[in-house]
Amino acid sequence: RKEVEQDPGPFNVPEGATVAFNCTYSNSASQSFFWYRQDCRKEPKLLMSVYSSGNEDGRFTAQLNRASQYISLLIRDSKLSDSATYLCVVNPEYSSASKIIFGSGTRLSIRP
């Protein structure tokens, strides 16, 4: 089993729709979690951290389910500009990023 797994997609949804995708992780001791966004041929950029209580930033909501070992990202009222690859990131250590693991990404395409 991969340490971090994501559905590669692509998710093809109409503008204005709500879309959600999950990311599962295998190490139950994982400490911190993130979602990054990567546009085509660009570097990944931090979208949001994922806290135990869940967190929301505008149209984006991230949640952590430790019991089932997955994190989720929900995008409401999707925009054309949300088209990108979304990378799930898991870190088993709080104070070091040397063990951080990136998922392969979920590709999202928003159509007009």
Added chain:
Amino acid sequence: SQTIHQWPATLVQPVGSPLSLECTVEGTSNPNLYWYRQAAGRGLQLLFYSVGIGQISSEVPQNLSASRPQDRQFILSSKKLLLSDSGFYLCAWSTPPRGGRADTQYFGPGTRLTVL
């Protein structure tokens, strides 16, 4: 604010030629620095990380090497490139682990390397 620079943006090199990619960070001191490679359609693979000047840890065996001659400078090198070295090379930094979170990474714009 912190910024991270990488150059060149794109590079086409013949097999067997040497490589030197440079990454510099501004606006922070004693960052952790990282080199990743992303093959087409694949996830990020950590190649090297550094917690200080002259301190390099290698994550995968390969014909690449890294050096950190200054606090905010990280260099990726190879003496002889292979076809399999083609990919998108990303440098990243994270805050030094002084009692707080050190795991949020911020990426440079990357270098797209094609080995022919």
